Amino acid sequence: MAVQLKNAGKVFHTHYAHRREKRVGYDAHINHERVILHSDCNSFYASVEELYDPDLRRVPLAVAGDPETRHGIILAKNQWAKMYGVATGEAVWEAKQKCANLVVVPPHYDWYMQMSRLCRRIYSDYTDRVEPMGMDECFLDLTGCERYLGKSGREAADEIRTRVREELGITVSVGVSFNKVFAKLGSDLKKPDATTEITPDNFRERIWGLPTDSMLGVGRATYKKLRSAGVVTLGQLAAVPEELLEAKFGKIGLWLWAAVRGLERGEVATGEESLPIKSVGHSSNALRDLENDAEVWSFMLWISQELAYRMRKCGKKAYGIMVSVRENDLSWYTYQKKFGSATSNDAVIAEKAFEVFREKHKWRCPLRSVGIHGIYLDELDAPEQLTVSEDGEKRERLERLDRTLDELNDAFGFGTVTRAACIRNPCAPGMELRELVMPNARYM
Numbered sequence: 001m002a003v004q005l006k007n008a009g010k011v012f013h014t015h016y017a018h019r020r021e022k023r024v025g026y027d028a029h030i031n032h033e034r035v036i037l038h039s040d041c042n043s044f045y046a047s048v049e050e051l052y053d054p055d056l057r058r059v060p061l062a063v064a065g066d067p068e069t070r071h072g073i074i075l076a077k078n079q080w081a082k083m084y085g086v087a088t089g090e091a092v093w094e095a096k097q098k099c100a101n102l103v104v105v106p107p108h109y110d111w112y113m114q115m116s117r118l119c120r121r122i123y124s125d126y127t128d129r130v131e132p133m134g135m136d137e138c139f140l141d142l143t144g145c146e147r148y149l150g151k152s153g154r155e156a157a158d159e160i161r162t163r164v165r166e167e168l169g170i171t172v173s174v175g176v177s178f179n180k181v182f183a184k185l186g187s188d189l190k191k192p193d194a195t196t197e198i199t200p201d202n203f204r205e206r207i208w209g210l211p212t213d214s215m216l217g218v219g220r221a222t223y224k225k226l227r228s229a230g231v232v233t234l235g236q237l238a239a240v241p242e243e244l245l246e247a248k249f250g251k252i253g254l255w256l257w258a259a260v261r262g263l264e265r266g267e268v269a270t271g272e273e274s275l276p277i278k279s280v281g282h283s284s285n286a287l288r289d290l291e292n293d294a295e296v297w298s299f300m301l302w303i304s305q306e307l308a309y310r311m312r313k314c315g316k317k318a319y320g321i322m323v324s325v326r327e328n329d330l331s332w333y334t335y336q337k338k339f340g341s342a343t344s345n346d347a348v349i350a351e352k353a354f355e356v357f358r359e360k361h362k363w364r365c366p367l368r369s370v371g372i373h374g375i376y377l378d379e380l381d382a383p384e385q386l387t388v389s390e391d392g393e394k395r396e397r398l399e400r401l402d403r404t405l406d407e408l409n410d411a412f413g414f415g416t417v418t419r420a421a422c423i424r425n426p427c428a429p430g431m432e433l434r435e436l437v438m439p440n441a442r443y444m
């Protein structure tokens with residue numbers, strides 16, 4: 001997302017300079033030609049789970065990272081669970097307090113990947129300009145569709161919704177607009193299975209009443225800053241003078257000024273520019289707060305196991321690692337670094353993550369949760385130059401071992417084989433000794 005924002009900002013920046021010179025009304029710069037769709041699968045993980053087991057449609061359902069422990073985190077929920085107030089990101093035990101008969105299942109990332117591909121196949125019947133944002137969302141550039149499809153953007157959106165529902169059995173919400181930011185906002189406005197069109201004529205009444213953080217590009221920090229200055233809605237944001245936004249937020253401020261007026265011009269990335277998955281991550285709350293480097297290290301080792309397993313399931317390896325930490329006063333920090341070689345091995349991931357953490361984190365207070373994300377992803381089997389210092393044979397042996405462990409974990413359940421170091425980790429939830437343990441397997 002950072003990349004998209006940067007590009008959007010750049011495109012706008014030239015445009016903005018031009019506006020400042022001429023001092024003309026900004027409405028004249030709205031691009032009426034563009035037709036951008038944002039298609040968002042509704043309750044994606046939960047909907048896919050319901051397809052594989054239709055009985056789940058009738059019960060409140062949640063997908064959670066580690067459903068066997070009460071501390072697993074809710075990744076997704078269906079409509080029933082939503083009605084009970086079950087929220088993404090909370091712990092299973094919290095969710096069960098709201099809904100005692102909540103059915104909790106583990107995620108099946110290979111199913112989600114498959115469904116994600118099938119959705120994109122439908123989208124590609126309408127345009128070759130499809131930019132995925134995560135597994136369940138895509139931007140589509142349908143500019144000129146009246147001519148080449150004989151349909152308006154809204155008609156195409158309705159058809160896509162019908163096809164996804166009838167051919168794949170899940171539903172999508174689609175936003176139709178003249179830029180990416182508003183298209184994304186549109187898909188959020190009405191769910192499930194709905195089309196929302198935001199036009200140059202109606203965007204002020206449709207979105208200016210919404211809180212600023214409903215707009216793409218307004219993150220937690222920006223939202224907080226705006227709110228403390230008394231700017232809560234997008235309409236209030238639109239009333240802030242551009243100079244003030246620039247002074248407060250720099251380039252982002254200029255971008256916000258433009259975006260809220262419908263002047264955002266970010267391109268929909270196509271083909272090679274867009275990687276289907278931009279990151280694979282795993283994070284978890286510690287059972288008790290982490291207080292020093294040693295505790296963070298063993299927690300990272302534990303997280304890396306599931307992350308690496310997930311990455312291999314998606315057929316990915318990562319050239320970069322992003323670490324996110326939340327302190328016990330709920331402040332968030334993220335640190336990232338790109339490496340010369342790619343990996344999908346948990347020990348290597350943990351080492352790199354710890355390196356990033358040691359380099360960049362300043363201890364202020366204990367940590368409540370830690371996440372590790374693989375970024376700069378490539379296909380698992382993509383060729384790669386080994387650096388001189390690297391031992392190719394050892395690496396191959398590790399990869400063979402990973403494949404064997406995956407098969408065991410697939411057959412007997414995740415966590416069947418685990419690192420000895422993780423078994424008695426007082427901070428890591430859900431890593432009890434199970435049937436089969438090969439304590440030193442990962443250190444061969």
Ligand SMILES: [Mg+2]
Nearest residue numbers: 040041042136
């Ligand atoms: Mg979604």
